[in-house]
Amino acid sequence: MRSTTIEILFPRNLSEALSIFSDAKENLKIIAGGTDVVTGIQQESKRFIDTEVLVDINRIPEIKGIEVRKKKISVGAAETFSDILRNNLIQNELPLLWKACSSIGSVQIRNRATIAGNFVNNAPCADTVPVLLVYNATVEIESLSSKREISLQEFLQGPYKTQLNVNEIVTRINIPIPSKTFVGDFYKLGRRRAVSISRITLAVLMDMRGGIIDEIRIASGAVTPIGARLTGLEKFAEGKEVNDRFFKTLASKMGEEIIKITGLRWSSEYKLPVVQQMFYQLLKSIEQRSL
Ligand SMILES: Cc1cc2nc3c(=O)[nH]c(=O)nc-3n(C[C@H](O)[C@H](O)[C@H](O)COP(=O)(O)OP(=O)(O)OC[C@H]3O[C@@H](n4cnc5c(N)ncnc54)[C@H](O)[C@@H]3O)c2cc1C
Structure with a gap:
């Protein structure tokens, strides 16, 4: 049981927060x-057991808000999922992010x-990660002496x-607004319908032109x-060429690709056919919505 008390700080703006972080230690x-x-x-996880100071960032206005900046949708780091779900820009331009947040x-x-x-x-089961990856999101990071975006x-x-x-x-996550020719979907499989840790997530964004796959972005999570x-x-x-036979080939290749990353696991025998089937169904639903 931890016995130390935790101090909590509430910076009111970004520069106050950055000053606090400037000589921060792992605690x-x-x-x-x-x-x-x-x-x-509470669970005394290794990552948090030594915590002595918590910096609450909820009062920092610079890391809030959702707006268009340089043709990208810029989402403040401290936006909650409920804020994101209420936002029209996200609903209209980034439907996969909206779907992932709602799950x-x-x-x-x-x-x-x-x-x-x-x-x-x-x-591994962070639900927004696969969709942010297919949207080619970038992350803005600041310290007192530097600012970078990767x-x-x-x-x-x-x-x-x-x-x-x-x-x-x-401070922010920036997402290029995809062209309307991209159609995509997000699928989450958990052990129950709500308050469920993902077992498998997939995000797919596809641009099909004249029956040909011009560009496809595929990301997995949890698996x-x-x-x-x-x-x-x-x-x-x-x-x-887009056709049912090719989608089946692609879905079976998905299994090989995942084994390349994870190696063969005890769970592969049941997880891989599920991933392949989920992926095939996502491709079919995207194809139908693209017609
Ligand atoms: C009951 C329950 C159900 C859940 N269900 C899901 C689910 O379905 N899907 C899912 O993906 N997750 C789920 N989670 C996990 C969790 O809610 C999410 O990961 C959530 O997005 C964490 O955000 P937070 O603001 O609460 O992070 P915090 O707990 O405040 O922080 C998480 C980590 O991020 C760091 N951090 C936070 N903000 C910043 C910042 N701006 N800059 C730098 N570091 C920062 C913190 O230091 C910490 O290391 C669930 C959790 C619970 C308790």
């Missing part, structure tokens, strides 16, 4: 919605939990590991160690 953690941090502290936890969780909390925690793919390093340093904060783009599969599919 300082950012808290946004707290739906991972608080459970992590997270329960209303109570969505009212607290934030988008950055989801991908900074980087659990792709989400680069930011995510391994289960519960990212590129973020202790003196940095994620791979972290959310990841399946670039081998994407390359194989591009330029191919």
